[in-house]
Amino acid sequence: xxxxxxxxxxxxxxxxxxxxxxxxxxxxxxxxxxxxxxxxxxxxxxxxxxxxxxxxxxxxxxxxxxxxxxxxxxxxxxxxxxxxxxxxxxxxxxxxxxxxxxxxxxxxxxxxxx
Amino acid sequence: xxxxxxxxxxxxxxxxxxxxxxxxxxxxxxxxxxxxxxxxxxxxxxxxxxxxxxxxxxxxxxxxxxxxxxxxxxxxxxxxxxxxxxxxxxxxxxxxxxxxxxxxxxxxxxxxx
Numbered sequence: 453x454x455x456x457x458x459x460x461x462x463x464x465x466x467x468x469x470x471x472x473x474x475x476x477x478x479x480x481x482x483x484x485x486x487x488x489x490x491x492x493x494x495x496x497x498x499x500x501x502x503x504x505x506x507x508x509x510x511x512x513x514x515x516x517x518x519x520x521x522x523x524x525x526x527x528x529x530x531x532x533x534x535x536x537x538x539x540x541x542x543x544x545x546x547x548x549x550x551x552x553x554x555x556x557x558x559x560x561x562x563x564x565x566x
Numbered sequence: 567x568x569x570x571x572x573x574x575x576x577x578x579x580x581x582x583x584x585x586x587x588x589x590x591x592x593x594x595x596x597x598x599x600x601x602x603x604x605x606x607x608x609x610x611x612x613x614x615x616x617x618x619x620x621x622x623x624x625x626x627x628x629x630x631x632x633x634x635x636x637x638x639x640x641x642x643x644x645x646x647x648x649x650x651x652x653x654x655x656x657x658x659x660x661x662x663x664x665x666x667x668x669x670x671x672x673x674x675x676x677x678x679x
Contacts, residue, residue: 485666495656497609497670499567504665543608552597552662556608 454479456546458557465534466565472519473529473560475544481505483549486527488518491541491559500542503527534564567663568593570671578677579649586645587674589659594639599668600632603656612657615642649678 455478465471477486488500503511503518511518519528531538544557569592579585589598600612612632613621621634636642646653654677660668 487667489670495603495658495673495675497658497660497673499667499669502665502667547666552599552666552668553611553614554609554668558608 454481454546454548454555456544456555456557458544458560460560461558462561462563464563464565465531467536468533470530470532471534471562473531473542473544473562475527475529475557477525477527477544477546479525479546479548481548485547486518486520487545487547487554488516488527488529489543489545490538491543493540497543501529531562536564536566538562539564567667567669568595568661570659570661570669572657572659572671572674574674575672576675576677578679581650581678583649584645584647585649585676586643587657587659589642589644589671591640591661595661596639597662598636598642599660600634600642600644601658601660601670603658603673605654609658612644646676649676651678654678 457476484505486503490498501513501516503520515532517530541559543559545554571590573588598615601609603609611624612627613623615621615634615636617636617639633645656673658670658673660670663669
């Protein structure tokens, strides 16, 4: 069965520091996609970054990077130079090949401290 | 990415009533999804809505409780019927964009009293 695990229910980081949010996944598929979303208190889901299972390089989008370790089945999100506006819930999600359905993790609540 | 809007953004309803949530996309899309996010929980897929066919519901969700319409490629509605306090959630629609990434609407916050 496919599964996404986020083991950190809550994290604190000092403003301007980097933070890593953990995500591990379980799948027997060879082709899949991994995604990170940010959900501020307003409730919207904001797409941050995508990593394909066959991508050899880690994905980066501005201050966001995805530390993809395929053998360990982990897809950790790294946020560099944290800002107060980064305070939000962060969800890791996976999509398997042949389907558009996502499986979401339970989320990590990040609080950036001034 | 597509621009997605939802109406209403929030509502407070009495138990036993129904609420219809609208999702509008600024471009034509084949697949739309409806999710529920109960308080403090992750997202759960309710159904997949394709234009011209019946919605496909996930386990635990039924058409009588969550009827969905998809009259064209830019619009869909989700109705939450005969509501109870357990239906208090954020309801989100999403569409598939580039690299098969899902993009979400701003969500509808529903509180049932």
